Amino acid sequence: METDARLETSAVRSAGLSLLIVDDEITTRNLCNDVALETGLHVYASATTEQALEILDQYPVDIVITDLKVPQVGGLELIKRIRENNPQVAVIVLTQYGTIETAIEATRLGAADYITKPFHVEELRAKLDRLVHAIELDQENRLLRQQLRSRPGFGGLIGVSPKMQRVYKLIEKVAQHTYPVLILGESGTGKELVARSIHFSGPRSNKPFAPVDCSALVPTLIESELFGYVKGAFTGAQHSKQGLFEAAGEGTLFLDEIGDLPVDLQAKLLRALQEHEVKPVGSNERVGIRARVIAATNRDLEAAIRTGNFRQDLYFRLNVVQIKLPPLRDRRTDIPLLVNAFLEKFCDPAHPIHTISEDAMRRIMAYDWPGNIRELENAIERAVALGTGPILHVGDLPSSLQYASVEKLPENDELVPLEALERRAILRALRETAGDKMAAARLLGIGKTTLYRKLKQYESEPHDGSNGPFVRKATNGI
Numbered sequence: 001m002e003t004d005a006r007l008e009t010s011a012v013r014s015a016g017l018s019l020l021i022v023d024d025e026i027t028t029r030n031l032c033n034d035v036a037l038e039t040g041l042h043v044y045a046s047a048t049t050e051q052a053l054e055i056l057d058q059y060p061v062d063i064v065i066t067d068l069k070v071p072q073v074g075g076l077e078l079i080k081r082i083r084e085n086n087p088q089v090a091v092i093v094l095t096q097y098g099t100i101e102t103a104i105e106a107t108r109l110g111a112a113d114y115i116t117k118p119f120h121v122e123e124l125r126a127k128l129d130r131l132v133h134a135i136e137l138d139q140e141n142r143l144l145r146q147q148l149r150s151r152p153g154f155g156g157l158i159g160v161s162p163k164m165q166r167v168y169k170l171i172e173k174v175a176q177h178t179y180p181v182l183i184l185g186e187s188g189t190g191k192e193l194v195a196r197s198i199h200f201s202g203p204r205s206n207k208p209f210a211p212v213d214c215s216a217l218v219p220t221l222i223e224s225e226l227f228g229y230v231k232g233a234f235t236g237a238q239h240s241k242q243g244l245f246e247a248a249g250e251g252t253l254f255l256d257e258i259g260d261l262p263v264d265l266q267a268k269l270l271r272a273l274q275e276h277e278v279k280p281v282g283s284n285e286r287v288g289i290r291a292r293v294i295a296a297t298n299r300d301l302e303a304a305i306r307t308g309n310f311r312q313d314l315y316f317r318l319n320v321v322q323i324k325l326p327p328l329r330d331r332r333t334d335i336p337l338l339v340n341a342f343l344e345k346f347c348d349p350a351h352p353i354h355t356i357s358e359d360a361m362r363r364i365m366a367y368d369w370p371g372n373i374r375e376l377e378n379a380i381e382r383a384v385a386l387g388t389g390p391i392l393h394v395g396d397l398p399s400s401l402q403y404a405s406v407e408k409l410p411e412n413d414e415l416v417p418l419e420a421l422e423r424r425a426i427l428r429a430l431r432e433t434a435g436d437k438m439a440a441a442r443l444l445g446i447g448k449t450t451l452y453r454k455l456k457q458y459e460s461e462p463h464d465g466s467n468g469p470f471v472r473k474a475t476n477g478i
């Protein structure tokens, strides 16, 4: 039994990760075995390097814990062979007290970490936990990227949160019609992307998509841009020019930043929409138009109506269907997907960045993203440009994130035991993700295994009075 490969099943095998212990001392093997089982790992054990290599050959192993003085080829040689044949396996070495040089040599050969014997179970547990998190995160990121590649999506829109699912449903519906759509949302939430998705997933996708930014042009130019002009209409008008309304044909005219359109032009736009005709600048003739109109703004149009800056009749005309895009901070579960998509997008093949550190992801998840997806996209682009290794670290992120507080303080600033804070965070994450443990773990920046362990722990613990109302409320949703 001592040298037999053992496959143990654990009560919390959520991670599905496997660990191989290589040590000729049965006490160490048993100790590692117990800790690994608690961490939710499958465990194999071996007393010799020869058998360890056999197990590595035949079974899917993710982590190896090996003593350096293990019979046959020895721990250092074992690490070398693992590096050559199973490079994805993470290795922790066990070293004797006073042999730090060999431990350093082992890390140079690629060991992820080392522990000096005799060690405390807590130390091993902490190191295993950290490693399991890192592996899970890496695997999850890979999975997300695969999903991303295979997901049909709506014109590059990323996100699977319930809020985005609602947006996709609306896009699908309105794409089949030609009535106006008004897209609202903070800056950088993807309004233009949604407008394009509506156009390109509808029956008129082969017709033009004509965007016009109502905030970027001076009023006289917007008018001639939208409605066109005739030769001699103003100084410099040497030829007649078709306006975008006409040029869009049976396609889509996208009126971006409609809230910035001057009031006198709002009247002309309303008329064009009502009569399906425009009058080019300097012309007495009216020209028929057939384009569908989609408008977008980050302004509060109802407030603008109250202050007289936006015409109510135009608002009613444009607001036939409204799509409101959620700010990124209200759909944080989509952040890992977006981060991965942007990592892929900006990846430089010469210096590929494979993943993002747990700490960096935690900061990204905790930050409020006032500039929404555009800000996140820029942050990742910059981090990829600055990053050096295969992992993106906190130091590569913009300073606004580096100093962002990861934990929010309790509202009344009460001092709460750390454990209670942790419990609150976990239960809240589960509430926000409607009980989806995988999404909750991602939201919290911890591994699934840890989340499962903590939940199990809560189940077996009596709830103390101070947490009572909170816990009762939260567990309803789990």
Ligand SMILES: Nc1ncnc2c1ncn2[C@@H]1O[C@H](COP(=O)(O)OP(=O)(O)OP(=O)(O)O)[C@@H](O)[C@H]1O
Binding pocket: 156, 157, 158, 159, 185, 186, 187, 188, 189, 190, 191, 192, 193, 194, 298, 373, 374, 377
């Ligand atoms: N759901 C999404 N998935 C992937 N990328 C997105 C998503 N939403 C927005 N983006 C990206 O974020 C950036 C900003 O999007 P977009 O220009 O559509 O936002 P916007 O709401 O029009 O912003 P603004 O109000 O500042 O004009 C773009 O580069 C876009 O590709």
Ligand SMILES: [Mg+2]
Binding pocket: 191, 192, 256
């Ligand atoms: Mg925009």
